[in-house]
């Protein structure tokens with residue numbers, strides 16, 4: 058049995074699975090159910106100044122793909138729409154009743170020191186373990202100068218983080234928006250502001266669909282739609298990259314990272330952790346399936362760690378980070394070729410047509426004794442993996458390494474690099 | 482026991498036999514009739530259709546296309562279903578197969594397209610091509626813009642089509658789209674052929690065959706002449722003279738006989754005749770059906786009569802086939818369906834004797850069969866006898882050549898198997914006569930008939946525009 062317990066910027070939790078600040082963490086009722094189900098911690102739905110915000114009706118859009126529901130999810134909700142008082146009382150009570158779980162409180166107030174100071178003072182009274190500064194919300198709140206309107210300006214991030222560090226001793230996480238061209242700039246600003254950790258990603262500006270009858274973006278609110286924040290399985294690749302970039306950036310100084318975006322399974326979580334995250338946060342998966350999914354996250358991660366011989370989260374945290382390099386660091390001499398296992402092949406022809414129409418014409422389509430046969434022409438195959446990805450049969454196409462004794466050679470060292478020719 | 486006035490010999494080993502057969506109508510409640518003869522498989526709704534469509538891999542050089550006698554571009558239409566382009570999907574189907582709606586319901590897909598689906602090879606179910614096809618065509622039929630065909634410029638040519646079954650109507654429709662005018666002659670009072678008179682009622686409920694005919698005729702340029710039998714009211718030689726081309730699609734009108742004594746006893750019936758009566762019945766509760774039924778045969782007609790009489794309320798239905806399970810023409814799927822409907826299938830036995838009382842069949846004696854050393858079917862000498870109210874003969878049909886004869890002489894070449902000889906284009910030995918469907922060799926299936934009609938039409942068009 059591996060030890061899944063987590064100590065993230067001093068915040069302890071029995072496992073690294075936290076619920077992200079969102080509807081699942083908006084009230085005591087939900088959070089208690091989540092803790093009963095086994096979640097290690099929560100980031101309470103973002104609190105703001107009273108009077109509370111008012112939400113519209115019709116709030117979520119979704120991307121369904123190939124019969125699969127919710128490949129991506131989007132919302133136009135604002136921060137909590139309940140009075141500050143009510144939230145604070147509930148937070149205090151839940152923390153008291155569930156002392157072993159992480160209780161982080163997400164905050165968003167206008168960009169004035171006074172506002173932050175005021176809310177911090179009140180939040181401290183709840184006994185919560187940490188705060189998360191929501192600089193990410195990309196819709197609605199940003200139009201009021203908060204959320205991603207702050208998160209897109211590194212100077213503001215640093216400034217607000219500094220205010221918070223000045224006015225509270227509680228560990229402070231800065232939640233970053235991905236709606237920016239280079240994630241390192243806001244991340245470095247958070248580091249420079251003294252943040253204890255960063256959490257990312259918040260949602261991505263998006264329109265999930267256009268309603269072609271009403272001629273408006275979904276979700277449609279009485280004939281009109283606004284852009285929303287995108288999340289769910291579809292955003293995981295974007296989140297992984299941003300987490301990985303921060304983890305390997307020397308200027309980010311190994312700042313602890315809470316990884317968010319499309320985490321649905323223990324495997325997703327393991328990937329975030331392998332790239333450097335200390336905890337993960339989950340929203341859409343819980344909203345899709347309910348809280349019970351945490352059981353497999355805990356159990357699956359445990360079993361996988363046992364299998365790999367990892368005793369604690371720290372044993373493999375960041376293990377993939379050193380192998381996350383720039384393109385220029387890759388081995389130009391590495392050579393793989395597609396290989397079709399003819400016994401598994403069901404003759405769908407997808408590999409052929411993909412390579413034939415769109416790539417390297419490296420898979421022949423023949424009829425042998427009336428039977429369809431698809432074979433790779435090694436000389437033409439560039440080892441791009443396309444056929445392997447389109448093949449519907451698991452392990453039917455494998456990429457086989459061509460054995461040779463050439464050394465590891467990067468592009469910088471490659472004689473085909475024009476820069477090298479000049480100097481030669 | 483019965484008295485001496487009974488015509489046939491009484492088998493000694495039998496217990497007393499009730500004198501009168503139990504043949505009665507109204508064995509079921511109105512709800513039971515409705516349930517038993519409604520759609521065999523319910524239609525897919527949009528969501529289930531899309532989920533099923535997403536199971537299709539969109540194969541390159543897809544094996545399913547090759548397995549469809551009409552060559553429907555299956556991956557293309559299924560992809561269009563998955564994008565909600567139902568009209569486009571139906572267009573793919575109907576341009577290859579104008580009876581795509583009927584075929585979706587009656588094709589033995591387990592031996593055609595779905596058997597070829599690559600999905601079978603992964604310990605998985607094939608894509609449900611038939612049901613998706615139905616979803617697409619039904620979807621089109623519900624639209625106001627369901628007419629997807631337009632006629633080419635009129636050619637001024639006139640073609641006679643004999644037989645309004647799948648072969649004839651497919652030919653007529655294609656010819657009409659190509660700009661020709663068509664006159665369809667049929668011996669009966671309705672079009673559709675076996676879609677109307679033969680296919681099992683639960684496969685084509687709700688007057689589907691006539692709706693499909695209406696759609697086919699809506700293209701225009703097709704004139705229907707009912708009660709015009711070839712060889713009677715109309716003659717092949719006259720048609721050849723009066724029309725630019727002739728297509729013969731008269732199907733099989735002869736029913737094979739058992740060749741046993743007592744075959745003309747009451748209660749010994751042709752399965753196809755009873756099915757036709759069932760298909761035409763306005764009220765199934767008025768249709769009499771026996772209590773104990775024996776069906777002889779191993780094809781789909783045998784299966785169909787067995788299931789339908791069982792569903793009409795017959796108590797015991799026994800299908801007896803002289804060879805083994807794998808030799809049956811009925812697909813495994815059909816055999817399974819029969820068994821699920823409570824039909825008892827007995828293999829390796831052939832009828833020997835029909836025994837009647839008062840002119841009505843009451844018993845049937847079978848002899849067990851086996852293959853001898855040379856693979857020939859022989860009787861073992863052992864027998865058994867079944868009590869019956871009705872015996873249905875379903876041992877096949879044959880082409881009756883008299884309508885294409887004149888003065889006892891064949892006008893066109895007949896094959897050794899007794900069907901009209903044609904070439905690839907479905908052209909007969911007469912250069913202005915084409916033929917297709919069950920009256921030529923090949924699989925006796927609706928979809929094959931549709932393909933014949935289509936190919937013949939294309940060839941006729943080519944010949945006439947040359």
Ligand SMILES: Cc1cc2nc3c(=O)[nH]c(=O)nc-3n(C[C@H](O)[C@H](O)[C@H](O)COP(=O)(O)OP(=O)(O)OC[C@H]3O[C@@H](n4cnc5c(N)ncnc54)[C@H](O)[C@@H]3O)c2cc1C
Pocket residue numbers: 587588589643644645646647648649666667668669672673674675676679680681684709710711712730731732733734753756781782785884917918919920924925926927928930
């Ligand atoms: C009981 C039964 C069940 C079947 N079930 C299936 C099934 O589930 N799936 C499947 O694919 N196939 C099935 N078939 C086979 C299928 O029905 C036929 O293959 C198909 O109908 C053949 O079409 P056709 O146009 O050649 O002939 P038919 O459908 O037989 O049509 C022939 C037409 O010609 C007319 N005609 C006949 N003689 C003359 C004449 N002398 N002059 C003018 N008109 C004439 C007839 O009235 C009829 O309208 C079944 C057949 C039977 C008998």
Ligand SMILES: Cc1cc2nc3c(=O)[nH]c(=O)nc-3n(C[C@H](O)[C@H](O)[C@H](O)COP(=O)(O)O)c2cc1C
Pocket residue numbers: 077078079080102103130131132134135136137163191193194232258259260287288289290292317318319320338339340341342
């Ligand atoms: C309906 C909804 C409301 C959200 N509200 C907040 C919020 O109030 N504060 C916040 O920091 N993030 C909010 N988020 C973003 C999530 O916390 C999380 O960053 C994002 O959904 C990505 O994680 P996921 O892919 O697991 O959903 C919200 C997300 C959703 C779907």
Ligand code: SF4
Pocket residue numbers: 394395411412416417418419420433437438439440441442443444445
């Ligand atoms: S790896 Fe790429 S180039 Fe090689 S066969 Fe596959 S698709 Fe073609």
Ligand code: SF4
Pocket residue numbers: 397398401402403404405406407408409431447448449450453454
């Ligand atoms: S994609 Fe896979 S299953 Fe399909 S033909 Fe190619 S190797 Fe065979």
Ligand code: SF4
Pocket residue numbers: 405536537538539540543544545546555556559597598599600608610
């Ligand atoms: S063989 Fe099956 S999976 Fe392939 S195109 Fe046809 S229906 Fe689709």
